[in-house]
Amino acid sequence: MPLQVSDYNWQQTKTAVFISVPLRGVCVRDVDVFCTESYLKVNFSPFLFEVFLYAPIDDENSKAKIGNDTIVFTLYKKEVAMWETLSVSGVDKEMMQRIREKSILQAQERAKEAAEANAAARREDQKYALNVMMKIEEEERKKIEDMKENERLKATKELEAWKECQRKAEEQKRIQREEKFCEQGKQIEEERNKLKHKSLTRIAASRNLATKGRNSENIFLEKLKEESIPAPRSVGSIKINFTPRVFPTALRESQVAEEEEWLHKQAEARRALNTDIPELSDLKEEEKNPEWLKDKGNKLFAKENYLAAINAYNLAIRLNNKIPLLYLNRAACHLKLKNLHKAIEDSSKALELLTPPVADNANGRMKAYIRRGTAFCQLELYIEGLQDYEAALKIDPSNKIVQNDAEKIRKIIQGTELKS
Numbered sequence: 562m563p564l565q566v567s568d569y570n571w572q573q574t575k576t577a578v579f580i581s582v583p584l585r586g587v588c589v590r591d592v593d594v595f596c597t598e599s600y601l602k603v604n605f606s607p608f609l610f611e612v613f614l615y616a617p618i619d620d621e622n623s624k625a626k627i628g629n630d631t632i633v634f635t636l637y638k639k640e641v642a643m644w645e646t647l648s649v650s651g652v653d654k655e656m657m658q659r660i661r662e663k664s665i666l667q668a669q670e671r672a673k674e675a676a677e678a679n680a681a682a683r684r685e686d687q688k689y690a691l692n693v694m695m696k697i698e699e700e701e702r703k704k705i706e707d708m709k710e711n712e713r714l715k716a717t718k719e720l721e722a723w724k725e726c727q728r729k730a731e732e733q734k735r736i737q738r739e740e741k742f743c744e745q746g747k748q749i750e751e752e753r754n755k756l757k758h759k760s761l762t763r764i765a766a767s768r769n770l771a772t773k774g775r776n777s778e779n780i781f782l783e784k785l786k787e788e789s790i791p792a793p794r795s796v797g798s799i800k801i802n803f804t805p806r807v808f809p810t811a812l813r814e815s816q817v818a819e820e821e822e823w824l825h826k827q828a829e830a831r832r833a834l835n836t837d838i839p840e841l842s843d844l845k846e847e848e849k850n851p852e853w854l855k856d857k858g859n860k861l862f863a864k865e866n867y868l869a870a871i872n873a874y875n876l877a878i879r880l881n882n883k884i885p886l887l888y889l890n891r892a893a894c895h896l897k898l899k900n901l902h903k904a905i906e907d908s909s910k911a912l913e914l915l916t917p918p919v920a921d922n923a924n925g926r927m928k929a930y931i932r933r934g935t936a937f938c939q940l941e942l943y944i945e946g947l948q949d950y951e952a953a954l955k956i957d958p959s960n961k962i963v964q965n966d967a968e969k970i971r972k973i974i975q976g977t978e979l980k981s
Contacts, residue, residue: 563609575641578618580634582610589627596620597664598639603632613652613660615644819917830883830914851877851884858890867894885914885925892932901936908933927956931963934970943974 571580587605595602598617603610624635858873874891892907911929915922934949950967
């Protein structure tokens, strides 16, 4: 049961009431104050100060100040008037309880309204902040798009200028060729005129000599014929030798038919060139050569520029999709970039083109099996990877590196070695 505080002081004016309540040595943080327009309570255990106010007050603007073991209230009246007493008289326990409950309800309603107001204010602040952010992002996006458009226009202008320079250079070359042809034509015409003049001179000389007699005429005519008719060409023969195709296998194990099929297939692949691609019309002649592009991709791979190497191999494959080394080298690039499914696809395509299996394509087939097996293992498909490594070992059984890798894969499958 709390102890009621009775030694408090109060004063008033027509607009305000001043109440001073002693705290009796209680710590400030242990004081609990509750105030509404008709009820004031101060709880500082084990003491309690409670008053049912004579008239309503403006509890929102009223103040409380704690210091020097005293709490001082400044309560502003809603109506300008002097109070007869501080607390209303004739209040029984039941009425006190109703006033307490009403005050608590009022406080809860005000707290709820304040919370809703704060929430609405926060929502408005968030909405405003979101609008500001959206506006900033829109401005940034527009700025980036403007920069892109400017860069595109700049690149377009540079490309047009380059094309114009190329066109002028081609036009200049064409003019130079025409001038050269004209000069050559003039030289040829001059040579013809000289020869014609010489012929006419000889004919005139022969006619003048005809009057001197038949004998002299025959002599000079024979002499003229000897001078005008060239000597016959000498007879000769040209011998051509072809290097025979020598196969490394013994005759009893000969794969002559397969070797010939492989050579025929390679010859067809070299002829299968697709240059009718519209977007490749601006390329130089050397850039339309798959072999040149393959060498370019190999140099880029050696410099670890794998994306550029893939672009070179892609263009070469578009020009000729029958060369297995293009797919094999592109698979190596995909392995470096961890494009494992693409590496498997390119290795499989290379194996499809490296048929029939002969000694000439054994190295390519072994690389294709190893690269596909490596991709399978990195995808944790160890059984498929082991199958490819074993296929590579059938081609080169003495390869120690492939043997060791295959043994590691077997141990992973058997569970005797942790997966790295």
